[in-house]
Amino acid sequence: MRALVKLAEIDSQARGIDDRLKGIPAELDERRAAVRALEALVERQRSTITEAERLLAQQDNDIASRNDALSKAKGKSAKARTMREAEAAERELDSIRKSIKDGETEKERLREKIAQITAALADPTKTLDEQKAELAASEAAAETKLGELRAERERVVAGRDDYAKKIDKQYIRLYDRLRTKLTPAVCEVVGETCVGCRMQMPPQRFIQLQRGTEIMQCQMCQRIVFHKDVLGD
Ligand SMILES: [Zn+2]
Structure with missing residues (x-):
């Protein structure tokens, strides 16, 4: 992520x-x-x-x-x-x-x-x-x-290229597809709200997002979403 x-x-x-x-x-x-x-x-x-x-x-x-x-x-x-x-x-x-x-x-x-x-x-x-x-x-x-x-x-x-190599091919494809339509294609979720579309995330999914174990998309706008805690420093 x-x-x-x-x-x-x-x-x-x-x-x-x-x-x-x-x-x-x-x-x-x-x-x-x-x-x-x-x-x-x-x-x-x-x-x-x-x-x-x-x-x-x-x-x-x-x-x-x-x-x-x-x-x-x-x-x-x-x-x-x-x-x-x-x-x-x-x-x-x-x-x-x-x-x-x-x-x-x-x-x-x-x-x-x-x-x-x-x-x-x-x-x-x-x-x-x-x-x-x-x-x-x-x-x-x-x-x-x-x-x-x-x-x-x-x-x-x-x-x-170094970053791209670390990402699973299927997610690269997903990202490439999204970024032709959405700017940005990847966005942060702040206070359970997707920054891209202002849609609030269900609490269960938000918890999952904070764990950062999988690539997740916003259910409303389809953007790949992340929580800043996952990024570390
Ligand atoms: Zn969204």
Whole structure:
């Protein structure tokens, strides 16, 4: 019984360490996902800026060629010989001037848009840089912590086989079956009450339990139960 209690203790500690071994990477994964989401958001905004800058450059080109067209149209206007030609040239000049003005308006709109997004990006960019730095630090710390936990687990389970050897195979099987369903699978009975399910034990069985001559299960929850007197010191 003593060996079984020890075994259960080792398994319970190992399970606790296993939970932490799993918990650390899971927590990091969550944080990585959050950083990636923020990164994607910032990236999208940055590509909107790039696109606006491309359109801005295009407007510059368009305006330059409209200015060329304007010079040519002015030449034509100067050479106009009839009223009709002069009017036609004037209409063309107006149309070109208007399209240049439209281009300038569009450039102004694009510049405002770029300025707006750039300003809105300042905070998220700062947050992203901070989160990335924190994540990198946590990842490094996690490596150390995982190493420590693995070493701790090795220490905890070191004596397990020795205890297991002392226990009858049938009880090992019983214990292994129980521990897939019950945590803990082995528990103490305190003041005639099973700690696992709070069920009171019949006095006769409690006396038997205190003797510790056989492996006993709680009649209610099926856990393997023991009395601390059986453990000795
Ligand atoms: Zn019980």
